[in-house]
Amino acid sequence: MALEILSKYDRQIIFLVVLILTFMPAFYPIGLPLPQYFLTNKVYDAINSLKPGDLVLISFDFAPGVWVELGIAMKDIMQHLFIKRARIVIIAFDPNGPALAHRVLNEIDLKGAVYGKDYVVLGYIPGFEAGMAAFVSNPKMFTVDYYGNPTADMPIMNAFNTIGDFKMYIFACYTWVDPWMRQFSGKIDIIIGVLSADIVPQVMPYINTGQLYSLIRGSRGAAEYEQLLGIKGEATAFMDAASLTVSLGVILTIVANYGYLKKKLGGRR
Amino acid sequence: MSEVITPLIVGTLTLMAWSLLYRENVFYRIAEVLMVGFGMGYTLYISLSTLNRVWFQPLLSGKWWLIIPAILGLLLYTIYSRRYMFLSRWAMAAIAGAGSGYAVSRAIPVMIIGQIEGLAVKFSELSALDLANHIIATIACIGTVAYFTFTKEHKGWFGGLTRIGRWSMMLAFGSTFGATLYANQIFTIERAAFLAKYPQNLLLIIAVLFIVYDLFIRKKR
Numbered sequence: 001m002a003l004e005i006l007s008k009y010d011r012q013i014i015f016l017v018v019l020i021l022t023f024m025p026a027f028y029p030i031g032l033p034l035p036q037y038f039l040t041n042k043v044y045d046a047i048n049s050l051k052p053g054d055l056v057l058i059s060f061d062f063a064p065g066v067w068v069e070l071g072i073a074m075k076d077i078m079q080h081l082f083i084k085r086a087r088i089v090i091i092a093f094d095p096n097g098p099a100l101a102h103r104v105l106n107e108i109d110l111k112g113a114v115y116g117k118d119y120v121v122l123g124y125i126p127g128f129e130a131g132m133a134a135f136v137s138n139p140k141m142f143t144v145d146y147y148g149n150p151t152a153d154m155p156i157m158n159a160f161n162t163i164g165d166f167k168m169y170i171f172a173c174y175t176w177v178d179p180w181m182r183q184f185s186g187k188i189d190i191i192i193g194v195l196s197a198d199i200v201p202q203v204m205p206y207i208n209t210g211q212l213y214s215l216i217r218g219s220r221g222a223a224e225y226e227q228l229l230g231i232k233g234e235a236t237a238f239m240d241a242a243s244l245t246v247s248l249g250v251i252l253t254i255v256a257n258y259g260y261l262k263k264k265l266g267g268r269r
Numbered sequence: 270m271s272e273v274i275t276p277l278i279v280g281t282l283t284l285m286a287w288s289l290l291y292r293e294n295v296f297y298r299i300a301e302v303l304m305v306g307f308g309m310g311y312t313l314y315i316s317l318s319t320l321n322r323v324w325f326q327p328l329l330s331g332k333w334w335l336i337i338p339a340i341l342g343l344l345l346y347t348i349y350s351r352r353y354m355f356l357s358r359w360a361m362a363a364i365a366g367a368g369s370g371y372a373v374s375r376a377i378p379v380m381i382i383g384q385i386e387g388l389a390v391k392f393s394e395l396s397a398l399d400l401a402n403h404i405i406a407t408i409a410c411i412g413t414v415a416y417f418t419f420t421k422e423h424k425g426w427f428g429g430l431t432r433i434g435r436w437s438m439m440l441a442f443g444s445t446f447g448a449t450l451y452a453n454q455i456f457t458i459e460r461a462a463f464l465a466k467y468p469q470n471l472l473l474i475i476a477v478l479f480i481v482y483d484l485f486i487r488k489k490r
Contacts, residue, residue: 015290022457026465068459069452095315126323133371144322182375185383198449201441208406209387211379217448219455241458242451249450 014252018245025240032243034236039207040224042214043192047077050167052085055159057139057166057188060090060097060104061173061180062196067100069196070172072235073222075104077170077194080229082111087156088119089139089166093131094173098123098146116154121146132183136163163187170194177203177212185211192216273468280469283460284476291480409437 050056058078062070081088090101101121113119123146125131135141139160142151151157160166169188171180174196184191185206190213195203197218206212216225220242222235285300328335341360348357388407392400412434415427423431464473 012290018454018457019290019461022454022461023465026462068455095312095319123322124319126319129371130367133375178376178380179372182372182379185375185379197452197455198445200448201444205384205387209383211383211387218452219459220451237462238455238458241461242455245454245458246447246451249447249454 018248021244021248022241025244029237030240030244032240034223034227034239036224036227037217037221039214040216040221040228043077043216043221044080044225044228046168046190046192046213047080047084047086050081050084050086054084054086054167055165056081056086056088057163057169058088058090058101059169059171059180060092060101061094061171062100063094063096063174064100066174066196068238069218070174070194071100071104072219072233073194073216073225074100074172075108076222076225076229076231076233076235077216078104079108080225082108082113082119085111085113085118086167087159089156089160090119090121091135092124093128095124095126102146116149117156120151120154120156122151129179129183132179136183136187139163139166168192174199177206181206181211189213194221197221276463276466276469277472280464280472283464284472287460288476291483408433413437 058074060074078088090098092098092101098121105119105121110119122142123144125135125141127134139162140151140157145151145154163184164187166188168190169184170192171177171184172194173180176199177193177195180193181191191211192213193203193215195215195217197220200215200217203212203215207215216222219235219238222233223239226233226236282300282303285296286304288294288300289297324335324339328339341363344356344360346357347353347355388403388410390403392403395403412430412432414434415430416423416434416438418431421427464470
């Protein structure tokens with residue numbers, strides 16, 4: 001009976017319910033519990049174990065359209081890196097990457113870090129996988145940084161000669177991670193992916209083999225990371241609505257499959 | 270002033286794009302065209318500035334050999350000429366050859382040997398749950414490979430194995446679908462959180478009034 005009622009109405013009813021569940025927590029936060037994922041803890045512990053001055057390579061490989069999934073997570077992670085006083089080298093294999101890195105640096109507390117000494121934004125490397133291979137074989141390929149400053153005068157550029165000098169590599173992307181794994185796996189000890197939640201299931205084989213040390217799964221991972229950092233950031237604010245709408249998705253999937261099976265079995269009889 | 274105007278413009282554009290959820294309308298079309306236009310403009314700017322930084326400036330500073338990739342790049346455009354289109358294949362060959370070379374040489378150690386190494390573990394070092402997970406993953410892996418074997422008919426014990434492969438893939442696709450649902454939903458949630466703030470929350474009232482007015486007009490017709 002309920003199924004017949006549901007099938008009578010337009011899908012706009014579903015849109016409306018999703019919109020209500022999306023907006024409701026924005027006006028009235030519920031504060032639903034947020035269990036920690038073990039891989040988020042692993043990222044936190046790895047960054048927490050860094051010593052001041054350790055070199056970390058970061059690549060921003062996503063477009064502004066997925067800022068909410070990856071940008072917020074990168075903000076939280078980079079904030080942690082600056083707290084730990086790691087030295088950070090930022091590159092990008094997406095043309096939008098350097099601008100997004102610039103935005104992150106503007107929105108976090110740099111803890112007194114000095115540009116050129118403690119961190120640098122080197123810029124975009126074209127060619128995607130060919131660019132990755134070129135950077136891995138020669139990380140000092142940049143003669144000027146993203147802002148046009150000569151890199152030869154920067155103390156941080158003298159801190160590394162080969163890719164193996166980096167203690168950790170963190171990349172943020174929203175596509176299959178195969179190119180990053182192909183070019184960086186085995187070259188840097190700890191590789192961490194900040195990934196859009198939809199590609200996480202496909203990445204698990206790399207986690208199981210240890211080729212990818214750990215990952216942050218989009219905004220959900222960012223919210224978990226904010227809990228570990230003890231801050232109530234942007235990602236935490238979205239989690240009530242995320243839990244409600246995903247629960248609705250699960251309920252609708254079960255109802256639709258129940259209806260489908262019922263119809264199929266009824267037809268057979 | 271910009272603290273009020275900018276969120277109002279952004280909020281209006283968000284609601285114009287969302288208006289498609291109600292029905293096809295002119296506001297959605299305007300938002301769509303603006304999105305494509307701004308996107309193309311931005312991409313063009315990024316492309317030209319990158320070309321300037323990584324090619325034109327180094328070329329001016331004396332790196333004359335950078336003219337070679339430029340010539341190869343220009344050869345791609347010969348595809349529009351029937352007479353000279355064969356030249357575009359040279360450029361395509363260079364791109365495909367370099368890409369394959371970089372990818373394939375690293376795919377074997379990382380994606381094949383590395384993954385096989387991951388399957389080969391000492392059972393005595395695993396916990397009961399990890400062992401169960403490992404056995405399931407191994408059977409699913411063999412079943413999935415069997416499913417894509419078309420030189421043997423999927424019957425008997427082999428048919429059973431391919432069925433395990435098919436179920437494994439269905440579980441994997443289901444898991445990916447769930448994660449995709451979540452990942453896409455977060456974009457709406459972020460916009461909702463933005464629209465819930467003042468002054469852009471006033472736009473929600475205007476949007477509701479628009480829909481009510483439209484429903485009233487349509488009913489009258």
